[in-house]
Amino acid sequence: MALISRIVDIPLFLYIESGCVDRLGEILSRNNLSFESVLLLSGPTTFQVLGEKVAETIRKTGSKVSTLTISDSTIDTAEKVTEKIKNSQYSVVFGVGGGKVIDIGKYAAANEGINFISVPTTVANDGISSPVSVITYNREKRSIMTKMPIGVIADIEVIKNAPIRTIRAGIGDLLSNISAVKDWELASQVKGDSFDEFSTLLSSRAAESVLNSDLDDILTEKFLNMLVGSLILSGISMGIAGSSKPCSGAEHKFSHALDAVAENPALHGEQAGLGLIITSFLRGDDWKRFISIFKRWGIPTTARELNISREDIIRALLYAPTTRPERYTILEHISIDEEKAMNAAKKTGVIE
Ligand SMILES: [Zn+2]
Numbered sequence: 001m002a003l004i005s006r007i008v009d010i011p012l013f014l015y016i017e018s019g020c021v022d023r024l025g026e027i028l029s030r031n032n033l034s035f036e037s038v039l040l041l042s043g044p045t046t047f048q049v050l051g052e053k054v055a056e057t058i059r060k061t062g063s064k065v066s067t068l069t070i071s072d073s074t075i076d077t078a079e080k081v082t083e084k085i086k087n088s089q090y091s092v093v094f095g096v097g098g099g100k101v102i103d104i105g106k107y108a109a110a111n112e113g114i115n116f117i118s119v120p121t122t123v124a125n126d127g128i129s130s131p132v133s134v135i136t137y138n139r140e141k142r143s144i145m146t147k148m149p150i151g152v153i154a155d156i157e158v159i160k161n162a163p164i165r166t167i168r169a170g171i172g173d174l175l176s177n178i179s180a181v182k183d184w185e186l187a188s189q190v191k192g193d194s195f196d197e198f199s200t201l202l203s204s205r206a207a208e209s210v211l212n213s214d215l216d217d218i219l220t221e222k223f224l225n226m227l228v229g230s231l232i233l234s235g236i237s238m239g240i241a242g243s244s245k246p247c248s249g250a251e252h253k254f255s256h257a258l259d260a261v262a263e264n265p266a267l268h269g270e271q272a273g274l275g276l277i278i279t280s281f282l283r284g285d286d287w288k289r290f291i292s293i294f295k296r297w298g299i300p301t302t303a304r305e306l307n308i309s310r311e312d313i314i315r316a317l318l319y320a321p322t323t324r325p326e327r328y329t330i331l332e333h334i335s336i337d338e339e340k341a342m343n344a345a346k347k348t349g350v351i352e
Contacts, residue, residue, distance in 0.1 A: 002293060007060055009148045009239050011118075011129055018157040018221060021050065024057045027153065035091040037064045041105045044069055044175065046097035046121045050158055054096050054210040056077070066090075071257075073100040073157065074136045081108035095149075097266070098166070099134070107133040110146035115284060120147040120156050123228055125173045125269050128237030129150060132201040132244050134268075139260050140323075143244045147158035148236075154228045165314050167218055167227070167268065168299045172273025174230055175290065176251045177207040177237075179279045183249030189327040193292035196241045203246035206238065207232035218297050250320065250329035251275030255321050257316035258308065266306035271328045273299055275349055279315070282330050291348070303351050310351035 013031050020027070028034065037326060038058050042051030050332075055065045068084070070077060078307035081104055085093070095105030096119040109116035120128040127134065131148045134141050159167070181200045188195035210230050215223045237246040244252075255271035265271065274292065294301045303313045318341055321331050334340060345351040 008236075009130055009131065010192065010236055011149055011152050013151045014084075014129075014232065015152070016154045016156065016225055016232075018160075019155065020153055020154040021054060021057075021158065024054060024153065025061050027059075027137050027151075028061060031151070031176050033151075034283060035063045036059060036084035036091055037086060037090050038066070039081075039087070039088070039090040040065055040067045040094045040096060041101050042067060042095075043097040043101050043121075044071055046101065050119070050121050050155075054094060058094070067147065070097065070101045070104050073103045074133065076135075076331075077106045078104050078135050081105075081110045082171060085109070085112040085114065090243075092117060094119060094136075096121065096352050098162075099125050099127050102127055103133040103135060103323055106131070106149065107135060107144060115150045117151045117153070119153045120228075122162040123154070123159050123170040124166040124267055125229055126231045126234040126238075126247055128154065128228070128235065129232040130237045132235075141259055142257050143248065145243070148239050152232060154232075156228070159228065159343040160219055160221075164219070164284045164298070165270075167224070169209060169267040169269030169273070170227055170231060171218070171269070171297060172276070172294075173247075173269035174227065174234060175207050175293075176249075176269075176272040177209045177234055177247050178211070178277045179251040179283075180245065180247050180249035182283060182285075183279075183327075183329040184245050185328065186333060189334065191328045193328065196246070199237040202240065206233035206237070216296065216333060226239040242282070245327070248277040250331045251328070253320035253323045253327070253329060253331065254278065254316055257320040258312065261315045261319055261325070262308050262312040264307050266300075267309060270300055270306055270326070273346055274303070274313075277301060277348050278344050278350055279330055281348045282334060282336075282340070287348055302349060303345075308343070311343040313345050313351050314341050319346065
């Protein structure tokens with residue numbers, strides 16, 4: 001019998017520290033990377049914050065750099081960027097910005113078979129180093145399998161200066177792994193879904209390291225290092241699983257449903273965090289633990305804090321099963337209905 005091995009796609013290089021963007025030139029040369037022509041994507045604000053500086057640094061290494069501003073992560077924008085890459089001879093795409101910029105960059109680079117380097121300016125979700133892009137089709141968000149970035153340069157100083165709301169959302173998205181893993185276990189027991197121990201070990205340990213932290217201040221370098229590292233491990237767990245399953249269960253269906261039905265959706269990680277509280281209640285798990293940790297770090301625990309109406313919370317819980325019908329979760333398992341949704345949302349204090 002031939003030797004059996006399993007190949008895991010991970011980034012070639014990874015830098016999580018304050019000021020690492022200043023060392024970009026050195027990082028590229030240390031990894032033997034030089035590019036003739038670079039496409040750099042950035043957001044309208046993040047271009048000024050960091051994009052321009054990164055573009056200048058890459059130019060100094062002798063590369064030609066074109067820049068493009070990304071304001072949304074719709075399929076239209078994703079296709080336009082893909083087209084731009086197709087018509088030019090870019091050797092690599094840099095995504096310098098928040099989730100939308102990185103989602104578009106991963107999608108377009110993977111479509112055209114070129115590499116992507118992730119330079120996150122915020123850590124509001126676990127997409128900074130995953131092979132998944134969340135792309136919006138009309139109002140519906142879909143997770144598309146793309147390709148793992150070849151490198152991640154996460155400058156803690158930049159991430160720390162982003163709105164604190166993004167950091168809190170990143171914690172919400174990370175901790176929701178705990179709910180996602182439970183749903184995958186359930187799907188495997190009830191529906192015979194194939195379950196991946198290694199990827200779920202990685203995604204739950206990543207979440208637990210932050211969950212068990214005794215740090216009160218989420219803006220310290222120590223905390224942010226741990227958060228960014230854990231979000232990166234979450235991304236890799238999705239790469240190992242070949243799907244978003246280790247990081248996306250009922251709580252994510254709830255967030256996707258809110259995006260579709262709510263008048264004013266909040267950040268993905270904030271919504272997933274609320275979803276974690278409600279779905280933990282539905283499973284009979286210790287949801288109060290999440291409430292007390294969320295409160296300690298200023299993460300929203302109520303619909304009111306997110307400016308979402310109680311009607312939209314209930315509507316989203318009922319709509320959630322349709323958002324990814326093939327994924328079996330606690331919502332399908334208990335046949336969520338209006339009474340159960342109302343009871344869970346009220347008892348957990350998510351709605352009054
Ligand atoms: Zn997520």
